[in-house]
Amino acid sequence: MTTTRSFDVIVVGAGSVGAPAAMALAESGLKVLVLDRAPSVGQGSNKRAIGGLRATHSDPAKIRLCLRSLEIFSTWKARYGNDIEWYKGGYSYVAYRPEEERTLKELLVIQKASGLNIDWHDAASFRRVIPDINPEGLIGGTLSPDDGHASPLLAVHAFYSRAKALGAQFRFAETVTGLLTSGGRVNGVRTDKGEYAAPVVIDAAGPWGAEVAAMAGLDIPVRPDSHEAAVTEAVARFLEPMVVDIRPVAGSANFYFYQHHTGQVIFCITPDPSIWGMDVRETSSFLPMVASRMVGLIPRLRNLRVRRTWRGLYPMTPDGFPIVGWARELEGFMLAVGMCGQGFMLGPGLGELISRMVQGSTDEGDRETLTYLSPYREFKGQEKLK
């Protein structure tokens, strides 16, 4: 096989990260190729996401990236005309125990310092935010009104269409099987269909990110674990923000849900212990577990009928932070993996950061962000709002 086509950048993976990254790279005039083994855009973890978009995080790096993502999601329709079902319903975190009250109040300091619009509400005030919340033992909670949700399918397709309009090329049903290297630098990729040359290759392969990194001889700590989600029938609107309950109970670490603007309630739970591996078949344990927690929090949910469940993969890292940065071992190879449960919300902001990294135009804020996300950090910390 011979190298047939040359690009400035090759992105492996057309998912939550790869598609907006391609858009940002093409926007800056670079010649971009995106390769994905799936037959169309967003067919990996992207389409399994429930659409939550928040800048409510526990560290300045993700807050900064997601504030930018929210700007892009929330202004998309006005700027480009296509509807990605953005809805600004906010995010709320509930506290029924002093432990959660303390955690949430401690986080407010860094969140406010990082420019997040968020406030603590006592029980009476929080009941105005979520009128149907179980009042028994409620201490209060936080509300960040500028967060919201959008459709992962419509959004990834919008980014893909714009990237193409800007000149990015996408090749689907084509698997990257190896990297072309010489003298300690990357020169392109090999696929099951041919070879492509580029001085920059970006690993945006999500749950398969470690496989692609291994092609560069790198051993990175990205392991997929599975999470389940479900959607109910549509009912009249009764709930505005995403509701997140971070109380750990036997079997689950936390759970979250929101009402879509068309009436369905969409929800998810974080299993504890984690369910490692690539299996995405639905389980029989998910619905009983999550339903009893949700009904405990909002009793009127007991009458809702569930329409569908599904299961997908979080590309997890040991500390819950993404892995983004240039590989020291192979010049020109960039990691943009390990998005955990937040790749959809990080995607557009991260895409722009990736573009600045490729162009060598990062600023001081970017460099601080990249310190948090460094592939060479010690992975000792723990994200508090995973």
Ligand SMILES: Cc1cc2nc3c(=O)[nH]c(=O)nc-3n(C[C@H](O)[C@H](O)[C@H](O)COP(=O)(O)OP(=O)(O)OC[C@H]3O[C@@H](n4cnc5c(N)ncnc54)[C@H](O)[C@@H]3O)c2cc1C
């Ligand atoms: C139930 C559930 C709910 C979630 N809810 C949310 C949410 O509300 N908000 C949020 O932000 N996130 C959420 N997430 C997490 C989110 O889905 C992921 O973090 C995100 O999709 C990861 O994006 P990615 O681009 O890294 O990976 P992906 O979107 O999986 O993209 C990776 C792509 O790489 C391709 N690929 C892999 N290997 C190769 C190869 N060798 N050659 C070619 N192509 C390859 C794959 O086919 C895939 O398309 C949720 C996840 C699940 C499972």
